[in-house]
Amino acid sequence: MRAIFPGRFQPFHNGHLYAIKKILDENDSIMIIIENAGESFTFKNPMTAGERFEMIFETIMELNLKSEDLIIVPMENIPNNAEWVHHLKIMLPKFDICYSNNDLVKILMENDDIKVKRIEFKSREIYQGSEIRKRIAMDLEWKNSVPENVYEFITKNKIDKRIKNLYRMIE
Secondary structure, three states: OEEEEEEOOOOOOHHHHHHHHHHHHHOOEEEEEEOOOOOOOOOOOOOOHHHHHHHHHHHHHOOOOOHHHEEEEEOOOOOOHHHHHHHHHHHOOOOOEEEOOOHHHHHHHHHOOOEEEOOOOOOOOOOOHHHHHHHHHOOOOOHHHOOHHHHHHHHHOOHHHHHHHHHHHHO
16 A cells, blocks of 8 residues: 655654654555645745755665655645645545544545544654744754754754744744
8 A cells, every 4th residue: 555644844853754654564655745845935834845855855765665665745735625635636646545643634635535544643742843943943952853864954954044044034
């Protein structure tokens, strides 16, 4: 079976990695959907789709997956939620199940007869994109919330400075 796992991944963190490992334990392959691909340089969505792709790809490759086990697809948002699942079906290779804890995703998928499975949260208070971005912006510890290569990618590419500057704009 091929599973899809949609998310913004702003940034990709250890909770996402935990979920992907669980999904791969239960399925033959995974398609990671980078949502809101066209949004970037805001505090809520500071990274580009390309930056998120690189973080995810580098992390997942450390799991020694075969290339046929993994597909990463950036997807633009569409304005009509009722058309979202249809949009996925025409833009993506066939998939069998969706993994998500997002209630709207669950409603939309089930409305189109696609099974949705929730993923047990792992340390949600630590592994949450909004919390990690806030910790970066406030110079608090965040390194242990993300895989090592993600931390290195964010700091090397000065995305942490971008997040701090974007945070100052919303204060």
